[in-house]
Amino acid sequence: LRQGKEVSNPLSPPRNHCIRCGECCRRSSPSLQWEDLTLLEKDLIEKRTLFTVRKGEMVRDNIRGCLVVVDTEIVKVKEMEEGGCLLYDDLARACRIYPNRPVQCAALKCWDPREFEKVFKGAKIRRSDIVSDPVLLGLIQQHERRCSFERLESHVKRIQVEGERALGAILEFLRFDFEIRPFVSHKLGIPFEEMDLVFGRPLIKTITRFGLQVIRQPDGAFFLTILKSPAGGKTSLSH
Ligand code: SF4
Ligand code: SF4
Numbered sequence: 001l002r003q004g005k006e007v008s009n010p011l012s013p014p015r016n017h018c019i020r021c022g023e024c025c026r027r028s029s030p031s032l033q034w035e036d037l038t039l040l041e042k043d044l045i046e047k048r049t050l051f052t053v054r055k056g057e058m059v060r061d062n063i064r065g066c067l068v069v070v071d072t073e074i075v076k077v078k079e080m081e082e083g084g085c086l087l088y089d090d091l092a093r094a095c096r097i098y099p100n101r102p103v104q105c106a107a108l109k110c111w112d113p114r115e116f117e118k119v120f121k122g123a124k125i126r127r128s129d130i131v132s133d134p135v136l137l138g139l140i141q142q143h144e145r146r147c148s149f150e151r152l153e154s155h156v157k158r159i160q161v162e163g164e165r166a167l168g169a170i171l172e173f174l175r176f177d178f179e180i181r182p183f184v185s186h187k188l189g190i191p192f193e194e195m196d197l198v199f200g201r202p203l204i205k206t207i208t209r210f211g212l213q214v215i216r217q218p219d220g221a222f223f224l225t226i227l228k229s230p231a232g233g234k235t236s237l238s239h
Helices: 023-027 034-040 102-105 114-120 133-145 150-155 164-188 192-198 203-210
Strands: 050-053 058-061 068-070 074-076 212-216 222-226
Touching: 068 192, 102 114, 133 164, 133 192, 150 164, 150 203, 150 212, 164 222, 203 212, 203 222
Parallel strands: none
Antiparallel strands: 050 074, 058 068, 212 222
16 A cells, blocks of 8 residues: 555544555555455466465464464465565555555455455465466475474474484474475476465474474584474464
8 A cells, every 4th residue: 555645643533544554564464365366367466476374374363363373274475574565665655566456455444344354254265276287286285295284283292202203203394395395496497486375485484383493504404493482473364
């Protein structure tokens, strides 16, 4: 959304229209609803700007104001390191795709959540709605089976009892998830930037859900440590 002339002021009367201050865009990004499929079909939203929140990932639920574990996958616009939507142009103070912004953005009224909540309840896009190549779909399914959060969690729970054995199994998950990305990108000629959409964000980042952190060694090996303050990360479910 774009910066308007009106400036928000605590003494202003309650807002009843959008002043395009961009505050909502700088806070989080939208997840894609079924109605947004046409934006992808017409390349109005590039796949490299999206990522998948996989089933079992922990994210912030902005509506309920708490951390939740997602029970179904979600496709979302990437967020910047410091938070906020990747498609927001901070210098121009405007959305880069404003005329074609996702339905969640169009429905968001910071002064009245009703329309947004109605849109949010609708069906969401999944990877299988976007990916048509059967080879790639098969690889996504294989990755899901091998690197599901459910399987990962069961190994994390065994660390205390099994020690090195459980850690070894977790490291194997991390390596497979890490190595499949450049391999598939190269073999199928898909830009590497699209791999977070194809396979979700790398497990070496999302493993923080279990209070673990991965440190890369100089030789490229992974080293697992315990996070000082386990967190669900900054990623949100939607706006
Ligand atoms: S919906 Fe609200 S926060 Fe978002 S741009 Fe409009 S006025 Fe700003
Ligand atoms: S897609 Fe555009 S309107 Fe929606 S959050 Fe991102 S920058 Fe804002």
